[in-house]
Amino acid sequence: MKNRGIQVLAAAAVAALLLLVLFFLVKTKRLQVNRLIVSPRDTVGVDLSEYQAEVDMDTLAGQGVSFIYMKATEGSGYTDSRFSQNWENAERSGIPAGAYHFFSFDSPGKMQAENYIRTVGSLDGKLIPAVDVEYYADKRSNPPDSAELAKELRDFLDALEAEYHVKPMIYCPREIYEKYIAPYFDEYPRWIRSVYYPAQFEAGSRWVIWQYCDTGRLDGYVGGEKNIDLNVLRRGIDLRSLTVGEDDGSGK
Known part of the structure; x- marks a missing residue:
């Protein structure tokens, strides 16, 4: 014994x-467990910004990239320096593309929406607008008040919905979702970040796009940032349901 x-x-x-x-x-x-889960039959995309510098959309598409989200704006006055060229190149290549906004906790939501709408213009035939809500600078140790952030984010989302007639998609990590998004905006399409564990561990099936890797390496861009974020569309959802003018944009 x-x-x-x-x-x-x-x-x-x-x-x-x-x-x-x-x-x-x-x-x-x-x-990277997530890379073992995502299969060749999944609809894989990337998100990018000026950090990837010049991007060859055809080269990305040739490596299995089926859609792209690119940073357009941040706060009430900043525009990504590569957005216009990336937007035009995506249009020329025919790859489905969407534009996202990095939400500032320090600017009025309406002014941020005006910045996005002014910069992006029409989204007919493009993927639904998206907003990236995450901590930056010292905001994790000095977080905004939930109710105040909810008001400004609501103003932003309402303005985009009035302009484009679709519900924007919200990108956020779990810590932001639980504190700021779930109590106020759970009806919006969700783009989750979960680079360590499968999406099911983070959100079950309550997501539309899953950012499953932030250390991807592909050919087709020449910026100082060598990594690129990899995303996958939830199985059972068609990109057409996330295209402005094709569906209600809910992705549900």
Whole structure:
């Protein structure tokens, strides 16, 4: 009995050690479980900004990229320096494209919406607008008030919905979703970030697009940032349901 007890303890210790090693490999991205889950039959896309500099859309498409979201604006006055060229190149290549806005906690939502609408213009035939809501600078240690952020984000979303007649999609990590999005905006299409674990662990099936990797490497861009974010469309959803003028934009 004593020997058996020692064996059980030893087995438990080995199992715990293996779990710690697995956790370390996942958290340091040496083991990227998500890449094993996403299959060639999935609809894969990328999101990019000026950090990728000049982008060859045809080269990306040739590597299986089926859609692109590109940064257009940030706050009430900033425009991504590569947006116009990326937008034109995507139009020329025929790859489905959408434009996203990086939401500032320091600017009125209506002014941010005006910046986006002025910069992007018509979205007919394009993917629905998206807004990126995440902590930046010191905002994690000095977070905005939930009700105040909800008001400004509501103003932003309402303005875009009035302009484009679709519900914008909200991109956010889990910490933002739980504190700011779920209590106020759970009816909006959700673009989740979960680069360590499968989307089902983060959100079940309540997502439209999943950013599953932020260390992707592809040919077709020459910026100082060598990595590119990889995304996948939830199975059962067609890109046409996320296209302005094709559907209600809900992706549901």
